[in-house]
Amino acid sequence: MNQKPERKTSGRSAETACGIHAVSALLSARPQDIYKLWVVSDKRNARVDELVSQARDLGLVIAETDRQRLDRLGGELRHQGIIAEASPAPVRNEQDLAAATSNLDQPFYLILDGVEDPHNLGACLRVADGAGVHGVIVPRDHASPVTPLVRRVAAGAAESVPVYRVGNLARAIQQLQKQGVWVIGASDKAGQSLYQTDLRGPLALVLGAEQKGLRKRTEALCDALVSLPMAGQVSSLNVSVAAGICLYEAVRQRQGETT
The missing domain is CATH 3.30.1330.30 (Ribosomal protein L30/S12)
Incomplete structure (x- = not known):
């Protein structure tokens, strides 16, 4: 040829x-x-x-x-x-997110609130692909773009998982809520455990930036906050590790597993 x-x-x-x-x-x-x-x-x-x-x-x-x-x-x-x-991939924005959500029966999203480390973004995309999410939502500013390093770490997931870069994360969350999506944030301050939370139905899981966690504005918009049980001396996990735990607990529940 x-x-x-x-x-x-x-x-x-x-x-x-x-x-x-x-x-x-x-x-x-x-x-x-x-x-x-x-x-x-x-x-x-x-x-x-x-x-x-x-x-x-x-x-x-x-x-x-x-x-x-x-x-x-x-x-x-x-x-x-x-x-x-x-050529660069088309950039997906808030309007694309709203349109995609309207076409899904059970939307399943991962929202990353200001994750700036490209290694962490790549790892989150990889675990999001494995969990079958419909998209990863990130703010346009103060967050890592999808760079060659992100693509390398994501091991192909940067092409398979839609990434929505939104100008106003709070507004994007509110739009998801208007479309019936339950928004649950991970916070070490939450009194409710991830494993005590119903993660079935339309869902967006929100995780915060390295070291900082969720911003106050983002935290206030969440329909619920959950924590991960920590039995050791460290107080938090890497964001991609936390994403894997949260997403796969949602997958377990959404597949109807009981063990």
């Missing part, structure tokens, strides 16, 4: 996906946005060869190069011998 001519970015900044999982997810979700695939020219592993074959079948531009150039393209990210350059 003939390769397509290299795509133009139309002045938009390029988006980079580094590593096997991130590139594989991009090839599956948005192959039309990829304008160049960089691959190492020697000593490739079989998985990279599979992705090259898939890209060739799609008619994408493939450039073979040495590891030194890939190292420069990837910066500090581990690239595993493959990097994709693509």
